[in-house]
Amino acid sequence: MERRHSQQRERIYQTVAASYGHPTAQMVYDALRREMPQLSLGTVYRNLRQLAQEGRLRELDGPTARYDSVLRPHSHIRCLRCGALADAGTPYDPALDQGDVARGWTVRGHDLLFHGVCPACAEKIENQIY
């Protein structure tokens, strides 16, 4: 699938790049609607996903909430291929919360989320099962 240039995609990228925060798809859509009144929200979603796949943008967070009964702070690891989530052994480091994390913010704690490939997916990749 050859990739073509499109004005919409470029403006979507620029909008994210120019933004101070980390905008959601809706925020990008709202920001661009003034100058591109017939832009569609579907186009924004399509292009953000595509830009993330190309590696021009990074996607933060996943869309579905998960629950954990282990209350002691600990880290997790998510499979890049199948989305599985597991506990990681890396201990919580309270020292991280002490530094000057962000100007004006009060830090309460942190989550450490690794990404990688889970054992089941590693096996499938090894056997070329895509």
Place this chain on the structure above:
Amino acid sequence: MERRHSQQRERIYQTVAASYGHPTAQMVYDALRREMPQLSLGTVYRNLRQLAQEGRLRELDGPTARYDSVLRPHSHIRCLRCGALADAGTPYDPALDQGDVARGWTVRGHDLLFHGVCPACAEKIENQIY
């Protein structure tokens, strides 16, 4: 609002606690449907949220995807009160990806997400604007 005991809430909690992974609301619902055929998905959501508010469970991830044009790995901080997301100054520590993070997993990297209170919300709290 006084809190009462309910069989459903207890089984929902136990299901999360007994699970190896970190189940979504739908997974808990599916797991319990066999033994509680008339359990409602709404009840699962209500109770998971309540258990998280009580502190008996931890909720991971938020529901809305956000995008970032800064590709260099870096950390973020999210406001517990308003959900705002900003960059944090804490540098990426490659050493974290080296240890024995999780048995059988291949680690590709990590995200560090702080939580705290943003300057705007801190001001509102100070002035008792809830």
Place this chain on the structure above:
DNA sequence: GTAGCTGCAAACCTTTTGCGCGAAC
């Protein structure tokens, strides 16, 4: 000319909510 991309709208999935009945106290 031919993929690829868009706008539009419908569909889908996740989560929340209003309501009337049953359960806990």
Place this chain on the structure above:
DNA sequence: GTTCGCGCAAAAGGTTTGCAGCTAC
């Protein structure tokens, strides 16, 4: 008996997708 919680169903987000027409090459 009085709340509170449940099941049900509808509604409310957020996200994806099918399609016909337009655009980049």
